[in-house]
Amino acid sequence: MKPGYEKIIEQAEQSFTARVVNRNSRPLLSQAWHFHPEIEICYTVKSNGRRFVGNQIDDYQQGDLVLFGPNLPHGFTTETYCSQIVIQMMTNFMGDTFFLKPELRPVQALFERARQGIVFTGSTKPKALRIMRKILAAEGLTKFMHLLELLQVLAESKDYQPICTETYALEFNETQLGRIKIVYDHIMQNYTREVNIKEVADKLNISEVAFYKFIKKQTQKTYTQLINEFRINHAGKLLINTAKTVGEICHESGFNNVSYFNRKFKQIMQRTPEKFREQYLG
Structure with missing residues (x-):
């Protein structure tokens, strides 16, 4: 099944999007399977079910924290009500060279690892949740600074695992996007x-x-x-x-x-x- 292309409408006053997504049960993968060119950070506040990412299928539950790279097909199916905090941004949302600066190279490396999808565990999850809630509540420069803080926490975390195989990440390209x-x-x-x-x-x-x-x-x-x-x-x-x-x-x-x-x-x-x-x- 080909993933559907989801267009994230960039808000005029923001360089990235941060929102809470609430939905009722979504048991079918055909309803959920999609991709988009933005990087996505997703924290499941309430729900449990199956997480589909690239060529991998796993169970997920409340507290699930994942990072999806650009154009990586993904979707969550569940029989229950679902609430997730979702943050999305283009890899170059600060310009093509911003994350190449020495201090920001760990974030660039994080973006590269995200091509396989990343699931975070341990103490990284509560740290990330606190910052994501700050992002939702803030505006302007403060909102942006919290995003950089979140990216730093994820980039420096040792509590993570890749989701997809490296081979899948290398072979997946835009000819498959529909x-x-x-x-x-x-x-x-x-x-x-x-x-x-x-x-x-x-x-x-x-x-x-x-x-x-x-x-x-x-x-x-x-x-x-x-x-x-x-x-x-x-x-x-x-x-x-x-x-x-x-x-x-x-x-x-x-x-x-x-x-x-x-x-x-x-x-x-x-x-x-x-x-x-x-x-x-x-």
Whole structure:
């Protein structure tokens, strides 16, 4: 079974994401099996079941702490309610050379080990949990400093084991990631212009009707919903980093109606464009 491609929408005001994920039982691997280009740190606050990572299957329970490298397929199945703290970031979220600095090379080595997936044990787990809760509660620079503190704890830990075989990590590449990546690449390149379903469907060599079904099955969203998420995120960045009016940002983000833009922005960001700018800059 090919893993589904999960697109992590980067928040306009953050360089990484940190959140609590709560869900009801998810007994089927087909519901959980996915990958994404971001590194992921996951702590299970409440749940137990089966953890699938690459070519390995293990039991997991409350207190499970794992690190997944970029594009490493993974998923958790459970018959019970599940609550997890999830932190995700690109390997170069601080630039291509930041972690090459001498003081940060242990973190770079951690990222390399994460290609196999890592499960942490012992005293590392409560230390990491305390810092992850600080990350959830903090904002701005303090939030970022706690992330570096967490990466230091994980990089220096001796209480860990690789999950997948080294051979699997070396052989796994983007040709195995499925057709959904083509769709997201297309959206990334074209979300500021008019939507053209046929154009992207042709890239997959399927009909438009089949394309709609494919997107819904893979993402649980419509193609329009996906594009709007990219557009609103782009608009958020413009609101933070420029002095452009809401009308100008609306059109630069691919919308042609300000009222519709305002409605979708509030739906996705939980606040109006004006309030978003005011809260961030204020």
